[in-house]
Amino acid sequence: MTVESGYADVFGPQVPRTGDEGQTATFALASAAYRDSPMEEIKKADNEWHQTTVKTGRSWATVFRPNLGEAFSRAVVDRMLGGGRKPLIQSFGTEPQAVVEHCLAANNIRRDRDNRLSAIMVVCGLLFLPGLLVWLLVFQIRSAVAKREDRRASAVGTTLLAGVAVLAAVFFVKMPFAGFWAWYARACVVMPVVGWYWARRICEHTARDLRERWDSLLSGSSVGAKVPEAVPTGPRETAAEELRQSLARLSAEQQSNSVFYAGPKGILGMGTRWGVWQLAEDLVPADAAREIHPFRSWDVVRAIHDQLRMLERGPLNTGGFPTPSIRHWIVSPIGENAAAVSRPEGTDVEAYQVKPHAVQEICNKQQFGAGDRHYLGVQWTLWDGQLIITMLITVTVLHETLRIEVTGHALGPVNSLFTSKPEAPSKEVTKSFKPWETRTVKLPLVTTDEVVRLAVRAPLTWYPPLLNWLGGTIALPEPFGLRHSWADQPWRHRFMADDALRAATPVLRVVHAAAIKVLKENGVDTEKFGARSSALSTAVQDPSPRKADVYDA
Template identity: 80%
Template sequence: MTVDSGYADIFGPQVPRTGDEGQTATFALASAAYRDNPVADIKKADNEWHQTTVNEGRKWATIFRPNLGEAFAGAVVARMLGPGRKPLIQSFGTEPQAVVEHALAANNIRRARDNRLSMIMVLCGLLFLPGLVVWLLVFQLRSLIDKRTQTNKRAGAIATTLLVAVGAVAVIFLVKMPFAGFWSWYARACVILPVVGWLWAKQVCENTAKDLRGRWDSLLSGSSVGAKVPEAVPTSPGETQAEQLRQSLAKLSAEQQSNSIFYAGPKGILGMGTRWGSWQLAEDLIARDADREIHPFRSWDVIRNIHDDLRMLERNTINTGGFPKASVRHWIVTPVGEGAKAVSRPDGTDVEAYQVKSHAIQDICNKQQFGSGERHYLGVQWTLWEGQLVITMMITVTVLHKTLRIEITGHALGPVNSLFTGKPEAPTKDVQKTLKPWETRKVKLPLVPADEVVRLAVRAPITWYPPLLNWLGGSIALPEPFGLRHAWADQPWRHRFMADDALRAATPVLRVVHAAAIRVLDENGVDTEKFGNRSSFLSTNVQDASPRKADLYDA
C-alpha cells in the first residue's frame, strides 16, 4: 500500500518536505513536547467530549512532578508506539507520525540532559549524601512555602529569607567546624559540593531549556524544525530495538490511512467532530412507464456515480477560486458506545493494512442497511486553514422495500486549542522603581529557576525507569478512544470565517449528490418527479443552514 503522507520518502524517520502547507495543527501539537508549562495546564485544552486526566502522584514527592512537555511527550510515545497498544483514532488535518517523532526527539534531548545531571548528582551529591539531604530538605521546605505566594504575599519573601538564613548557617558551620581531621574536610565538602553541583547543573539545564524553547518557537513560527530520531534508523541487522521503532512508526502511518471509522453517539464520528447538520431525501421507487418495470440497480451504482461527480467539485463555472481539491473516500463506519474507552478495527481476510478491501465495501453498501453491523458512507473532506479546520460531508444511500433514501450529514472539526499555539515567553517580574515607587518595570528572570534546577537534578537518576518516576511524580492519562487531533479540538463556530466555510460547503455538495443520484434513477427507468421536487425543497432549505447538535435527539 502506497501512502502519501506529505513527507519525503527516505530511509528511517520521515521529515516534512520544505514548503508543505497544512501543517499548523501538526506543529502546534508537536510543540507541546518541548514546553515547560505546569502539567496541569493540559486541562485547559479539554473540550466537551474528551477529558485529560492528570495523575498527581505521591503528595510528599512533589519534587518529582513532571512539567507539561515531559508528561505530554512520555504519554504520547507510550500510547502511540507502546507494545500492544489499543487502536488509534485517525488525526484528520494532522500528521500524527510527525508529532510522535518530535516527542521522541524531545525525550532524547531531555535524556542527554538527565545523563549529565545524573553524573553531577553522583559526583557532587551521592558522594556527599548528608549535605545533599540537608540542602534538598531546605529547597523542599522553600518550595512548600513559595506555593502560598498567591494567597499570602509574604510567603515569597519568607521562602527567600529561609534560603538566605540556611546559607548563613552553612558559612558559620564552615568557619566553626566542630570536627577535626578527615571528617572536618568531608563535612566542608558536604556543604560546598552540593552547591557547586547545583551551579554546574544550572548551566546544563539552561542550555537544554534554550534548545527546547528554540524548537518550540521554531515549530510555531513555521520554520519546520526537523525531529532528530536516530534510534529509528537501524544501522545493522542486529539492532532489533531500532527495527521495532521503525515498524511502530510505519504501523502508525498505516493506521492513519485506514478507511475504518467509529460513530460514538452524541460525540459523532470520532476524529471528524460532531454532526452539525443532516438532510434526507426519501421517496418511493416508481416506474416511469406504467407498462415497464424499473431496471434493476444497486445502492453501489448510485454511490459510484455520486463519487465521480464529487471529484469534480473543484471545477468552477466562473473563475472565483472556489473549492480546493477535496478528498473523496469510501468509509466503513462502526458504531461504538458514547462512553466507550476503546475501539476495535475490523479484521479478517477482507482487511489488509487497516484498509477494508473494495469488494467488502461494496457488500456492506448493498446489504448492511438495516440492523447490526458496519455501515457504508461516502465522504468528501476538506482540510482548510492549514489543518486547523476539517470539513467532512458524509453521504449514505439505503433502499428499504420501495423507498430509496439519500442522507447527507455535515461534520466539522475545529482548530486545536489555543494552549498549543502559544509561543514561549521569557520569564519576567514586575518590580517597583527605586526613585518612583508608584511605577513598575519588568525584570528578566532566569530561564530555569533555582527550584527547577533542583527538581531536574533529583529526577534525573530515576528517569531510566519511567514507571517509578510516574508513580512518584505523576503523569497524564490521555482521553480514550485516543486520537491526537480530536482530543484537543475546539468548536469551529466561535471563528466566524471557519463557521462560514463549514456552512457554505453544504449547499454545493447536496446539489451535486442529488443531481448524480437522480441521473442514475432516470437512467434505470424510475419516475424522478417526486425526487426532483424533494431535492428542490432541500436545496432551498439548506441555504438557511445553521449549526446544531444533530446527534442529540430530543426524544
C-alpha cells in the same frame, strides 16, 4: 498500504523528515513536547467530550513532578508506539507520525541532559549524601512555604534559604571536630552547591534549545525532529527496526478507512454532526407498462462519487473549492462512553484497510439492523489543518423507498494552548524613586527550584514507572486521537463557520443530480425525487449549525 520489515540493500544514515510548512495543526500539537509550563495546563485544552486526566503522584514528592512537555511527550510515545497499544483514532488534517517524532526528539534531548545531571548527582551528591539530603530538605520546605497564598510566603522561603546558607558558612569555618571527617563535612556543605551551579548551566542550555524548537514550530520554520534511533544501520539493530515498524504501523493506521460513531460525540476524528438533509421517495416505474431496471445502492454511490470529483471545477474563475479527499468509509458504532475501539479484522481487512469488495458488500446489504454502515465522504482540510469539513453521503433502499442522506461534520482548530509561543520569564516591579510607575524585570530562564527538580529527577529517568508513581503523569483521553482530543468548535470563528456552512449547498446539489440521473437511467419516475430535491435545495441555502447527534436538541 502494507508494513514491511525488510532492509534496504545499503544501510546508512537518513535525513529526518520535516513535514509540510502548512501543517499548522501538526506543528502546534508537536510544540507541546518542548514546553516547560506546569503539567496541569493540559486541562485547559479539554473540550466538551474529551478530558485529560492529570495524575499528580505523591503529595510529599512534588520535586519529582514533571512539566507539561515531559509528561506530554512521554504519554504520547507510550500511547502511540507502546507494545500492545489499543487502536488509535485517525487525526485528519495532521501527521501523527511527525508529532510522535518530535516527542521522541524531545525525549532524546532531555535524556542527554539527564545523563549529564545523573553524573553530577553521583559526583556531587551521592558521594556527599548527608549534605545533599540537608539541602534537599531545605528546598522542599521552601517550595512548600512558597505555595501558600500569603504574599509573605516567598519572602519567608528566601529568608529560610539565606539562613541555612549562613549556618552552613559558620559550620564550614568553625567545625566541631577535626581530621578526615572535618574535611568530609566541609565537602558535604560545598559540593552540592558546586553541583547545583554546574547543573544550572546544563539546564539553561537545554531549556534554551527546547524553547527555540517550540518557537520555530509555531513560527512555521518546520524544525526537523532528529530521531536517529528510528533509522536502523544494520540487521542487528532490532530496537531501531522495531521503532521503525511502529512508526510505519502508525502511518498505516492513519490511512485506515474505518471510523467510529460515538453517539453525541459524533464520528471520532471528524467531529459532531451539525446538519442532516434527507431525500426519501418511493421507487415508481416511469412507464407503468415496464418494470424498474434492477440496480443496487452501490450503483448510485459510484455515480455520486464520480460527480463529486468535479467539485473543484466551476464555470467562473473565482477560486472556489480546493481539491477534496473523496473516500468510502466504513462506520462502526460504539458507546458514547466507550474507553476503546476495535478495528475490523479478518480476510477482508489488510493493513487497517477494509478491502473494496467488502466495502461494496456493506453498502449493498448492511442497511438495517446490527453491523457496520457504509458512507461516502468528501473532506476538505482547510486553514492549514485547523478546520476539517466532512460531508458524508449514504444511500439505503428499504422495501420500495430509496433514501439519500447527506450529513455535515466539522472539526475545529486545536486549542489555543498549543498555539501559544514561549515568553521570556519576567515580572513587573515598582520603581525605587517613582513608586507610581513599574518596570519589567527579566527573570532567569531556569529558576533555582527548577534546577533542583531536574537534578533530582535525572537518576530516576532510567525507570519511568517509579518516576511516574512519585511525580505523576497525564492519562490521555480515550479513545485517543491527536486531533479530535484537543479540538475546539469551529463555530466561534466566523470564517471557519462560513466555510463549513457554504460547503453543504453544492455538495447536496451534486449528490441529488447524480442520484436522479441514475434513477432515470434505470426507469424510475423521478418527479417526486426532483420536487423533494428542489425543496431541500431551497432549505440548504440558509443552513444553521445544530447538534444533530443529540436527537432531543
